[in-house]
Amino acid sequence: xxxxxxxxxxxxxxxxxxxxxxxxxxxxxxxxxxxxxxxxxxxxxxxxxxxxxxxxxxxxxxxxxxxxxxxxxxxxxxxxxxxxxxxxxxxxxxxxxxxxxxxxxxxxxxxxxxxxxxxxxxxxxxxxxxxxxxxxxxxxxxxxxxxxxxxxxxxxxxxxxxxxxxxxxxxxxxxxxxxxxxxxxxxxxxxxxxxxxxxxxxxxxxxxxxxxxxxxxxxxxxxxxxxxxxxxxxxxxxxxxxxxxxxxxxxxxxxxxxxxxxxxxxxxxxxxxxxxxxxxxxxxxxxxxxxxxxxxxxxxxxxxxxxxxxxxxxxxxxxxxxxxxxxxxxxxxxxxxxxxxxxxxxxxxxxxxxxxxxxxxxxxxxxxxxxxxxxxxxxxxxxxxxxxxxxxxxx
Numbered sequence: 305x306x307x308x309x310x311x312x313x314x315x316x317x318x319x320x321x322x323x324x325x326x327x328x329x330x331x332x333x334x335x336x337x338x339x340x341x342x343x344x345x346x347x348x349x350x351x352x353x354x355x356x357x358x359x360x361x362x363x364x365x366x367x368x369x370x371x372x373x374x375x376x377x378x379x380x381x382x383x384x385x386x387x388x389x390x391x392x393x394x395x396x397x398x399x400x401x402x403x404x405x406x407x408x409x410x411x412x413x414x415x416x417x418x419x420x421x422x423x424x425x426x427x428x429x430x431x432x433x434x435x436x437x438x439x440x441x442x443x444x445x446x447x448x449x450x451x452x453x454x455x456x457x458x459x460x461x462x463x464x465x466x467x468x469x470x471x472x473x474x475x476x477x478x479x480x481x482x483x484x485x486x487x488x489x490x491x492x493x494x495x496x497x498x499x500x501x502x503x504x505x506x507x508x509x510x511x512x513x514x515x516x517x518x519x520x521x522x523x524x525x526x527x528x529x530x531x532x533x534x535x536x537x538x539x540x541x542x543x544x545x546x547x548x549x550x551x552x553x554x555x556x557x558x559x560x561x562x563x564x565x566x567x568x569x570x571x572x573x574x575x576x577x578x579x580x581x582x583x584x585x586x587x588x589x590x591x592x593x594x595x596x597x598x599x600x601x602x603x604x605x606x607x608x609x610x611x612x613x614x615x616x617x618x619x620x621x622x623x624x625x626x627x628x629x630x631x632x633x634x635x636x637x638x639x640x641x642x643x644x645x646x647x648x649x650x651x652x653x654x655x656x657x658x659x660x661x662x663x664x665x666x667x668x669x670x671x672x673x674x675x676x677x678x679x680x681x682x683x684x685x686x687x688x689x690x691x692x693x694x695x696x697x698x699x
Contacts, residue, residue: 389446458598467496
């Protein structure tokens with residue numbers, strides 16, 4: 305049996321999305337910026353995609369900007385807010401210690417340009433409170449950027465409450481919703497979200513495409529210059545097939561959201577219950593306020609990389625954290641932020657499932673992960689020291 309359990313890294317492109325993309329490539333292959341009939345037919349399809357995206361997010365079509373993915377959208381949102389703030393003499397930004405590196409690295413770059421960055425700490429559940437955000441606000445705060453749901457441990461933040469705090473204080477609020485879109489209900493107006501980023505390949509759309517929602521009153525700063533596409537705010541001929549595929553996938557995900565969430569959450573809970581029986585293991589993130597398909601564990605006394613390789617041999621495809629940092633030897637910054645010691649953070653496993661997974665697959669994971677963990681522990685000098693009492697167990 306093979307089990308794909310790395311949907312947080314990327315999902316399989318749905319048949320609905322593929323069909324929409326092929327149809328677009330065959331019928332609407334023109335450049336939407338061209339004035340002739342072929343180009344204007346493509347422009348109509350692009351406008352329709354923008355309208356459909358806006359309807360899903362609860363905003364206006366002119367507030368949707370198509371990008372190459374979540375990272376670009378994050379960069380443009382943060383840089384735009386910083387540019388606005390700098391003009392007003394406000395150079396303070398609030399975020400969290402568990403953000404995706406697309407956010408953290410952008411903030412680090414701004415810090416070198418004189419901005420002051422406050423990274424709010426999180427508890428063991430990986431959640432920040434609206435009260436924390438409010439207490440951190442200052443007269444010179446120009447932006448609060450907090451992810452909707454964490455890509456490694458699945459914890460969902462109180463976005464509506466944070467959005468209300470920001471609105472009451474007149475501070476822009478951006479959320480990286482890459483992991484959340486298509487999996488939880490989102491309404492940017494109801495949740496007081498000023499800017500939002502998402503990426504298609506997290507909800508069965510194609511890779512290399514995403515979007516940025518930005519409230520119409522926010523003047524965006526270009527990070528790609530050139531043509532006048534996307535109302536002059538994002539140069540480059542629009543990737544029409546990818547955009548159409550993204551919207552088709554998003555509509556499908558949202559229309560089935562409640563059903564899929566109930567099904568996947570039940571599988572998730574079964575998986576958590578099964579893996580919790582492994583001695584000296586710990587679930588990462590909040591038990592209940594988490595994405596439907598996210599299961600993240602730390603196992604004391606093992607290395608996550610070895611765990612992944614042995615699970616791969618058994619046909620179980622998972623990860624130890626963010627796919628974007630898979631080449632790093634450093635432990636996850638997210639796991640360290642929730643209080644996991646370095647040696648424990650190295651022994652992490654992230655299983656991210658979707659509606660295509662089955663109960664039989666979940667049971668196969670539950671059967672094999674304990675075997676692999678036990679095998680690795682028997683070979684580990686550290687584990688023997690722990691078992692013999694030479695060192696104390698941490699979890």
